[in-house]
Amino acid sequence: MKFARLLGIPIRVNPLFLLLAILYSCLGLGREIIIILAAVFLHEIAHTLVALMLGIKVAEIEILPFGGQAQIEDFTALDPSKEIYLALAGPAVSLLLAGLFYFLQPYLNLDLQFFVNINLVLGLFNLLPALPLDGGRVFRALISPLLGFKRSTKIAAFLGQFIALLLLAYGFYLSYTRLTGANYIVIGILLFWAARREGKLLLYSFMRYLLHKKAELARKGFLSCNQLVAYTYTPVKEILNATGPSYYLVVVVLDEDHHPRGMISEVELIECYLEKGPRVSLEDCQ
Template sequence: MRVGKVRNTQFILNNWFLVLIAIFAVAGMAQKVLLVFGSVLWHEFAHAVAALALGYKVREIELLPFGGVARIDRLGEASAKSEILMAAAGPAASMVLAAAIYLTIDLTPANEYWQFFYEINLMLALFNLIPALPLDGGRILRAVLALQCGYGKATLVVANMSRAVSGGLMVKVLYDYWFFQLLNLSLIIAAFFLYVAAKAELKVAGYRTMRILANKKADLCSRGYMPTTHYTAMANASVRDVVKLFEPERYHIILIVDESYRIRGSLTETEVWEALPVRGLYAKMGDFL
């Protein structure tokens, strides 16, 4: 259900969220559920504000039964530094709100609910800082690694960490069930979610890398300059291996040498991308000259 717009950002209440509110209201827990989703809304709103400040358009903020999502246009083209700022905004906002609540707990008459509100925001911040995709901590770590080794490899590293976290959560579930006969459904859902999400991130990593690099030419034209990295490649080297080295934050120039290490020519990144649809990823660098 669409509930309104703020500066062209549509706010949506998922139908299942409304059903959940109704169920908990009947059970006498509506206040706590509203506090949870108020916290989630605050968290997602912080992501949206950061995106707007960086020049991105936020289409929607939707509250779901188990969290929320801010849908940001051109997020797949964001630089590593921009992604760090947008991802960090959510946990930072949750921590600030948790700190404000903690400092005023003793001043409120509804102490139980205020304590619950504090714990939810603290948990929301800490959970999202886990270095696993698609959580904020995983996005921050991937962006930091992308500055060093490229987006594709960074995604692979963090996706494997996500699988490890997912496995760790399942070990915790089995441990609790074996020794205490407790079955934690929340951890099972979280483990499944992280595993599936990591797999999905790997599928789109190559596509997003291509989009980032394809937009670099326009960025260079608009800014007039860009940091540059030079590589030297053998003429018989696969272009696939060289393209993997390209980074979103820099422009690349490749010097091509033969087996005697004599210079055969040079290629700009733009020339490589323009010839790639014709030559293919498994062509040799010398074929691009």
């Protein structure tokens, strides 16, 4: 369900989170829900501001109990260094808020311990190296130059599912012994679902990018072709930075003696980039 817009980016609340919020409100915990929502919202503002600074287009943000999940609009923004900065922005702000209000609490004469605790948990939990958590995005960015985005995403998403199962097991254990494990069970279910979905987001971005160009071609009846000439050792990432939604890219590949080695289409470049990672060159795609 769409909740609001932040800097032009739609914010959607996960239905299970909304159901949990209603349930907590009925139990007299409406104040706690508002504080949690405020902490998550500030966490996502940090991500959004850094994304805008880095020129990364975010399609939408989904609010989950353990934070938010930003869907990248354009796969060409999946630069490892950018993804690290973007991912760390949320936990950094959450931990900063926890520390700031912990020390300011006596001077403000307000009980802000729950807000401090939520930000502390939100910041530390999101640093775990598992998708869709922010730490999982950092982990993927670090290993993707070696393994490629697809394989790195599968590994980080598997870790997310593993952590979700641990949370579920702990939640059921608490429910059996103390009748207090419902929160862990709900978060475990949502984390497992989000981790499974994460592996499909790269393919989703790729397909949406291509469908946009197909729609433009169908609407106009033609599409301009931008032809580039590049050496075999040219990084694919640099070539993809020259792509645009209104034309199709074709690259003529030359060796160091300026002899033609072949032609590579935009689709082939994208598939090669996602499969082999950000260090891949044109030679690796032939």
